[in-house]
Amino acid sequence: MEPAFGEVNQLGGVFVNGRPLPNAIRLRIVELAQLGIRPCDISRQLRVSHGCVSKILARYNETGSILPGAIGGSKPRVTTPTVVKHIRTYKQRDPGIFAWEIRDRLLADGVCDKYNVPSVSSISRILRNKIGNLSQQSHYEAHKQHHPPPQPALPYNHIYSYPSPIAAGTKMSAPPGMPAIPGTMAMPRTWPSSHSVTDILGIRSIIEQANDGSLYHSPKIEEWTLSRSNFQPSAQHIVNGLDKSSLDQEAKYSQTANGLPAVSSFVSASSMAPYPTPAQVSPYMTYSAAASSGYVAGHGWQPAGANPLSPHNCDIPAALAFKGMSSAREEGSKTNNQNASSSSRPYPSSQTQATTAHMLNIVHRPSGKHCLNKT
């Protein structure tokens, strides 16, 4: 179940077992690595296990994405998009066809072999759930011509493919297959798979959130969301303005922060640079502290540090951020449709958002952004 509090690792960092680190932390890891800081130092500074640092960096190097993979769900084993397509075709050609006939045809046509051919019941379910009553659907579709039928047409494979076309473009500042970025506005709202959705949404949220932060929030992209929303320190309400459900995950971390000794020590420790650090890093120490506090101390609803996360956003190299975003692949996408239902998870709703962000070592720049001194 949902831990009321996170756990503390050997380094004093807070984490939620089974859940990904916040993107802010993931991003910090990558940024620090790109500055030439050794993984072991990153691990200590951010208080993330070196195994995790290693994993995140490895993934980043491989895919260009800092984002965690898609958690949960299940890959269709037999009812692949191709199979569904064929089933639909068979059904369209012969509306009266029986499931067992479809099964036979799938075998006969070589769409499936005996090992992966769907069971009759599976086919029936596909007909019922994915294809539906074709005869009815025909007029139904007449009404919503431009709205593709939910799942079926959608390539699960595409969704699950790892690395995705996008990710495959590793480390490209302008990843191929990224029309999604400029085109996000036009993104079909009914994107079939939640797995894919967040991606897009995530991208969108970053790009567009400044203008409209209220849409398309996925719990799994909260960090980006938050980052964005926290740009304005004094506008902590933005967080509330955002789909609060999208903060769920962060909320966990936030909760962790509350009254958890490890938290304060974590924050302070970060800012005191427990380890000798290269001069270039020192700014990041503070920065890390802030970012980390954000990670730990959270946002939005949490009583004390209002906008801890913000700092890093100002400093995220656009290319890097984009890189991470763009290569988001399918991961984390599935949560989108949870926005409405995420309320099922009880998090403190009381959000006395004190405007005392400074508690968390956030440096307020004249510009108004609170970025940490990075230069």
Place this chain on the structure above:
DNA sequence: CTCGTGACGGTTGAA
């Protein structure tokens, strides 16, 4: 000391 790796206990969500 650093870092890659696998076991582990955990969460998630489509089927």
Place this chain on the structure above:
DNA sequence: TGTTCAACCGTCACG
């Protein structure tokens, strides 16, 4: 509706 199960997570310990 509830369960199953395979995906992912980060930590930890080992080498």
